[in-house]
Amino acid sequence: MIERAGSSLLQKPAVLSELEKKLINRLQHQLPITESPFQSIAEELGVSEVEVISTIRNLKQKKVITRFGPLFDITKNEGVFSLCALKVPAEQIDRVANQVNSYTQVAHNYLREHRWNMWFVLAARNSDELENIFDEIVKSTRCEGINCPKEAEYFVGLFLPV
Amino acid sequence: MNDLYQKIITMTQSGLPVESRPFLSIAKELGVSEQLVIDSFKKMNDSGLIRRIGIVPNHYAIGYTHNLMTVWDIDDKKADSLGKEIGQLEFVSHCYRRPRHLPDWPYNIFAMVHGKTKQEADERMEEIRILLQSDCHQFCALKSSRILKKTGLRL
CATH class of the missing domain: 1.10.10 (Arc Repressor Mutant, subunit A)
Incomplete structure (x- = not known):
């Protein structure tokens, strides 16, 4: 039995409290880099530090947020990123997704409505390593693949207000 | 380092x-x-080694169910200037230039667009199309239908 890939992830909207919404909006921006950052956030929002901490933990546990922490730009540290795609036959999606997801270098992976239907981001220390992993994935999944490394970045700044 | x-x-x-x-x-x-x-x-x-410290929300969980990877085939000479313009639209979260893979993948500019409804996402894509006019030869939207993995990078 092949596990359904992504079955542990929330795939639809969750019911959110007002405080959860406020925190989701606030924490898509920068956390203060101070001894007690959650205390500052609590003061901004007019709630207690304990409430802030427990609400963030709860959002993580409910998987409404997939990460809390620093987002590193590895290209500043000689790392490389690439967006890669595979053409995966419909009946093989879970098999291939589980194979692709098993690489720690795969940061995220989305199924999309297109003949190039599986899109994932590869992160590696350098472009040789990245190409090797990409070749290995193409070979082991037996799917056609394209490797689309970033050539220029015009904007990165996700903010999804709730 | x-x-x-x-x-x-x-x-x-x-x-x-x-x-x-x-x-x-x-x-x-x-x-x-x-x-x-x-x-x-x-x-x-x-x-800049850290872009920011904060949360990464699951788009679907916070109500953004229409997430489009919009891709555009733009003249190489104009790709950088138009890419910057697309990146400045407030609803675009990421905008990059990437290599084409001809003939099967003719697109060189990628812009992520998110909406709470299909209409919202489609209108945003239309706004990009209007901005590009005849400098764009063909385009496509790849809607995400399932998150397969979302962890952030581990090195």
């Missing part, structure tokens, strides 16, 4: 402890002072 930074990255790439003194618990584990950890984070933040 600074050895301490490397250790901090390794320790926190999966996340920051959600507790009253998050930098203190990192400091204890590394056997350094809290102030040194805070200073290191500030420096990594200022240098």
Whole structure:
């Protein structure tokens, strides 16, 4: 039995409290880099530090947020990123997704409505390593693949207000 | 690169402890002072090695169910200037230039667009199309239908 890939992830909207919404909006921006950052956030929002901490933990546990922490730009540290795609036959999606997801270098992976239907981001220390992993994935999944490394970045700044 | 930074990255790439003194618990584990950890984070933040410290929401979970990877085939000569213009639209979260793979993949500019409804996402894509006019030869939207993995990078 092949596990359904992504079955542990929330795939639809969750019911959110007002405080959860406020925190989701606030924490898509920068956390203060101070001894007690959650205390500052609590003061901004007019709630207690304990409430802030427990609400963030709860959002993580409910998987409404997939990460809390620093987002590193590895290209500043000689790392490389690439967006890669595979053409995966419909009946093989879970098999291939589980194979692709098993690489720690795969940061995220989305199924999309297109003949190039599986899109994932590869992160590696350098472009040789990245190409090797990409070749290995193409070979082991037996799917056609394209490797689309970033050539220029015009904007990165996700903010999804709730 | 600074050895301490490397250790901090390794320790926190999966996340920051959600507790009253998050930098203190990192400091204890590394056997350094809290102030040194805070200073290191500030420096990594200022240098751009850290883009930001915060949350990454699951788009679907917070109500954004229409997430489009819009892709555009734009003249090479105009790709950079138009890419910047697309990136400046307030609803575009990421915008990159990437290599084409002809003939099967003719697109060189990628822009992520998110909407709470199909109409919202489609209108946003239309706004990009209007901006590009005849400089764009063909385009396509790839709607995400399932998240297969979402962890952030681990090195």
